[in-house]
Amino acid sequence: MAKQYEATILDSITIDCVIFGFNQGALEVLLVKHADGISKDKWGLPGGWIFTDESTDAAANRLLLELTGIKDVYLEQLRAFSEPDRFPVSRVITVGYYALIKKQDWTGLKPGATASEVAWFKVSEVETLIYDHRHILGVGLRRLRRRIKQEPIGFNLLPEKFTLLQLMHLYEEILGYEMDKPNFRRKILRMNLLTALDEKQKDVSHRAATLYKFNPETYQKLLEKGFNFEF
Amino acid sequence: MAKQYEATILDSITIDCVIFGFNQGALEVLLVKHADGISKDKWGLPGGWIFTDESTDAAANRLLLELTGIKDVYLEQLRAFSEPDRFPVSRVITVGYYALIKKQDWTGLKPGATASEVAWFKVSEVETLIYDHRHILGVGLRRLRRRIKQEPIGFNLLPEKFTLLQLMHLYEEILGYEMDKPNFRRKILRMNLLTALDEKQKDVSHRAATLYKFNPETYQKLLEKGFNFEF
DNA sequence: GCAAAAGTGTTTGGGTTACACCCATGC
């Protein structure tokens, strides 16, 4: 990471983003290959410096857009990562974020100025990353596992319209265990967070499933009544 | 906060700690009154700067000891707080922590070098604090509410030996609703995390309750078997 | 005896679990 605009950025603090996607039953993470610097040609999380007049939330959103073209997605801070030796060049603390994106909406991602490549990797197959990025990914994954059981955020990884089985497979992949189809259906439907559409699956070689969409408004109303999403 | 030792601390990053205690049925927080600087005579969270060769975890522990004399307690990072205008003097990001302490073990707390007073306040009665400290306290409280339902951390706020009713009152105070005594007993006992001691309450004007202690070792073993603390 | 909290018992009902089974569609 080359420092530029000395006067307008904070030194010693950066942002790093764990960007999750879901594709063909597998949880994936978006990585970038650095174009230069001490980590040239190595894969890591997209990240960068913070301007002096923006919050870390704003910086994370900006960097996401700059580095990958992605915007307006679910984004939440993980925490600060601060081991003194985490960055070999100087003492830098990073604030980790994780994002959930509907992968289908973002085809043709382009690497930003400081990256030579940007690509999706299956989370289960990621090996070494630069600095402590592997560790940050692990923290992001644990956070996702925890959150998905308590808040209906899984929908951020699926297309607008999805089938109940797709949703179940998402839960199975993230949580790491198998579920019972009939029971999953009833459990999720009983919450009244999903609206069944008039539409059905197409081009499948079996009975077409009903498509559903998630209702954020309904969720808000339920929350106000003291509803508690639990899975 | 006066900056000293320019060469050995990180500028633009600080630590702030939300220290919770429990006393007579009320959740309390430890605050310090600043001895000088722009916030002289105002109450805020204990905090300070980070040395270049220590992690934020290490800094939080060190500051806790320096500012209040407290050490070896439950301490967990909340997250980074980074609004550009949160600190009026310069651009400073703070990493928030929260601690749970057995208040009885730490009587006679003494203010550190930069504080003129240190005192406990009922969380429900805290009003204005310096900078965004009120906000950080709120985030700490939400975190505590969430965690206490998922991990057996409540014991860190109670004496080594406690009664089941004390524990229930702790849950009621933190979660903000009343519970049923018989049902609470059975629920917590069925988890096998508590050991009944041969000892009983003393000097109470009613039937003396059995004292219990929490077993961290048992909890570890249960965790390994896939046990999931849920409240 | 009375107050106060400790501690036990019991009924009820909702919800999870486990699994059997029928439906629709493409090949």
Add this chain to the structure above:
DNA sequence: GCATGGGTGTAACCCAAACACTTTTGC
């Protein structure tokens, strides 16, 4: 017809909720 996934039905069981009731101790 058969494979594949969509979708419904149901019995067993667990467990939380609600509340009645007994026990122990100090005054």
